[in-house]
Amino acid sequence: IECSLEDNKKCTNGFENKYIEEANTKYSIIFKQIEEARKTFTTCNNTKCSCYASVIENDLKIFGDGIDKAMMEKVASKGTKYQIIDHHLYRDKNCMFPSRCSGIEHFIIKLLPKLPNMELIINTRDWPQIHKEYGIFGPVFSFSKTGDYHDIMYPTWSFWEGGPAISLYPRGIGRWDQHREEIGKVANETAWENKILKAFFRGSRTSQERDALIILSRENPELVDAKYTKNQAWKSDADTLYASPAEEVTFTEHCKYKYLFNFRGVAASFRFKHILLCKSVVFHVGHEWLEFFYSALKPWIHYVPVDSNSRKEDLKFLIEFMKKHDDVAKEIAQDGFKIIWNNLKMTDIVCYWRKLLLKYAKLLKYKVKKDPNLIRIS
Numbered sequence: 252i253e254c255s256l257e258d259n260k261k262c263t264n265g266f267e268n269k270y271i272e273e274a275n276t277k278y279s280i281i282f283k284q285i286e287e288a289r290k291t292f293t294t295c296n297n298t299k300c301s302c303y304a305s306v307i308e309n310d311l312k313i314f315g316d317g318i319d320k321a322m323m324e325k326v327a328s329k330g331t332k333y334q335i336i337d338h339h340l341y342r343d344k345n346c347m348f349p350s351r352c353s354g355i356e357h358f359i360i361k362l363l364p365k366l367p368n369m370e371l372i373i374n375t376r377d378w379p380q381i382h383k384e385y386g387i388f389g390p391v392f393s394f395s396k397t398g399d400y401h402d403i404m405y406p407t408w409s410f411w412e413g414g415p416a417i418s419l420y421p422r423g424i425g426r427w428d429q430h431r432e433e434i435g436k437v438a439n440e441t442a443w444e445n446k447i448l449k450a451f452f453r454g455s456r457t458s459q460e461r462d463a464l465i466i467l468s469r470e471n472p473e474l475v476d477a478k479y480t481k482n483q484a485w486k487s488d489a490d491t492l493y494a495s496p497a498e499e500v501t502f503t504e505h506c507k508y509k510y511l512f513n514f515r516g517v518a519a520s521f522r523f524k525h526i527l528l529c530k531s532v533v534f535h536v537g538h539e540w541l542e543f544f545y546s547a548l549k550p551w552i553h554y555v556p557v558d559s560n561s562r563k564e565d566l567k568f569l570i571e572f573m574k575k576h577d578d579v580a581k582e583i584a585q586d587g588f589k590i591i592w593n594n595l596k597m598t599d600i601v602c603y604w605r606k607l608l609l610k611y612a613k614l615l616k617y618k619v620k621k622d623p624n625l626i627r628i629s
């Protein structure tokens with residue numbers, strides 16, 4: 252591919268010419284999709300985290316007429332109640348997942364000097380709470396959702412602490428600042444040519460959408476190395492699709508492989524951003540589950556999109572396409588790395604929280620009074 256995606260260059264000519272002889276092969280459908288993606292892609296300018304501005308706008312639009320006290324009371328049971336009053340932070344005494352609350356508070360506390368009074372309900376469960384079709388309506392902050400929910404997305408706790416604890420990260424994955432440096436360093440030290448020519452995945456069976464790849468790996472170990480690990484809910488080999496649980500593998504070890512897979516778990520999985528930093532090609536399965544930053548990631552530019560109901564044959568076809576078109580794969584790998592490295596820094600996370608809270612606070616139609624049941628956090 253002769254031109255770069257940087258500076259908004261549209262690479263269609265170079266791309267078409269190079270692959271014209273394959274226009275009528277079984278791969279033509281993929282070429283068409285890549286070409287289309289390149290035509291419409293523009294790089295976003297991330298000054299003041301503006302790549303994600305539309306996410307805040309979309310999530311808050313439904314509350315455009317304002318949020319009143321009754322609405323807030325209705326959703327109080329859907330998460331942990333927080334108040335910001337005179338630049339202090341208050342919270343329900345109990346938090347369902349204390350380390351997740353700490354992971355959230357880390358960011359809010361930083362911003363307190365700049366924040367007006369407000370109150371908010373923050374859901375620390377994996378699952379979003381405000382369905383568009385049924386149940387109650389009101390503002391609830393959740394880390395992940397699908398298009399079926401009105402939850403307001405916030406940058407997950409796990410950017411700092413409270414991420415899933417596995418034996419390799421016993422305190423839970425967190426410290427995105429440290430992971431970024433560590434994975435980025437290994438990615439830069441591992442030459443594309445030296446990466447292992449296999450698709451790789453390690454993780455637990457939090458969604459059956461992962462099964463097709465695991466089965467493909469069992470049948471084609473020369474093409475795929477994908478195995479289930481244990482999580483806290485593991486009871487028997489049935490939970491690892493009738494195989495013994497595999498050893499866990501660090502994020503940096505993932506970078507040795509050329510093709511990495513991301514799947515939803517219960518909701519979105521935190522691994523997406525980590526594996527994008529590997530400078531390997533990320534196959535992202537399913538487009539339904541979102542975190543706030545996904546909107547800036549474009550299919551065929553930053554990752555390979557894969558349908559959530561893909562069969563093992565579909566996965567094999569896509570992996571083989573990438574093996575055959577190594578230059579296409581390398582470019583997606585590099586652009587995937589760049590978007591996360593440049594646009595998902597710790598400062599972008601803080602910036603997003605600030606914009607989100609300032610815009611949200613403007614929607615509150617009542618004067619927030621201190622709730623005596625809350626404890627002071629900062």
Ligand SMILES: O=c1ccn([C@@H]2O[C@H](COP(=O)(O)OP(=O)(O)O[C@H]3O[C@H](CO)[C@@H](O)[C@H](O)[C@H]3O)[C@@H](O)[C@H]2O)c(=O)[nH]1
Pocket residue numbers: 377414415417424453454455456457458480481482498499500501502515516517518519520521522
């Ligand atoms: O060998 C391994 C196995 C896992 N991980 C990481 O550990 C985390 C947990 O992995 P996994 O057990 O596969 O769980 P997920 O399904 O990715 O995440 C679950 O846990 C999250 C936190 O509760 C939720 O947000 C998700 O929706 C839920 O599915 C992920 O970041 C993985 O990348 C590794 O680094 N190496």
